[in-house]
Amino acid sequence: METLEHVDAAILALRGGARSEEVLGASDSWVADLAERQYTVGEGPGVEAFTTGSPVLVPDIVVEQVRWPGFAQGALAVGAAAVFAFPLQYGAIRLGTLELVRRRPGGLASAERRDAALAADLATAALLRQTREAEEDGHEFAPRLATSYQDVNVATGMLAAQLHISLDDAFARLRAHAFGQNRSVLDVARDVLERRIALEELAE
Structure with missing residues (x-):
């Protein structure tokens, strides 16, 4: 994987739909914020890669501000300039995404794309193996998470x-309130649970 040395950060996300997501790993805190932003606005390379089952390569986020206005704004704010999302899938089974992030614009060379796809395949195989082993032991697969959205x-x-x-x-x-307040949906959800936000504020 030496060809990925120009990638600045990575996100490994488990996905199951719009409301079902957990961050299994994030290499840095700023890229964890990026993952949370993508979950809050419900758009971006990771969302699209999971939905379509195909890699989504974004060499310059600035160019995609019309395509993903909410995501692009947050991504640029945390210093991300390029994102490359690869689905974690085996046949018809999709588990999530591997997202590689760079702080400067620029595409991936063919060798980098190949290695990124291989990394996604290896992550998929590891997750499937751990899931199978957990089932054989009679319990549900429960990986350690970098960020859990259970409160949401x-x-x-x-x-x-x-x-x-x-x-x-x-x-x-919840998403609309978070976006309007320029906050993460996870923070808003925790405020709801702690009664710091009146439900009346979310009634419309």
Whole structure:
């Protein structure tokens, strides 16, 4: 993997849909913030790579401000200039994404793309193996997470129950409030759980 030495940071994310995501690994705190921003706005290279099952290569985030306005704004704010997302998949099974980030614009050379795809395949194989071993031992696979969004799931359920709306609507309201306040949806969810945000603020 020597060809990836020009990559500044990496994110390994487990994904299962818009509301289902956990960050398994982030090489630096600033790139962890980038992952959280992508989860908050629901758009970006990782989201698209998981949805389509194909790599999404973004050599210059500035160019993609119309395509992903919310993500691009946050990415540039933390110092990211280029992002390359590769799906973690085996056949029809998709587990998440491997995202490589650079602080300066520029594409990946063919050797770098090959090694990045190989790294994604190796990560997928490791996750599938660990999942199988956990099942054989009679328990659910529960990896150690760099960032868990479980509080978002709990706050979403609470909001849905109290406002009598669907989980998708409740999650959308959490996201909209977070985006409007320029905060992460995880921080907003924790405020909901700690009663620091009145549910009335999220009712519309």
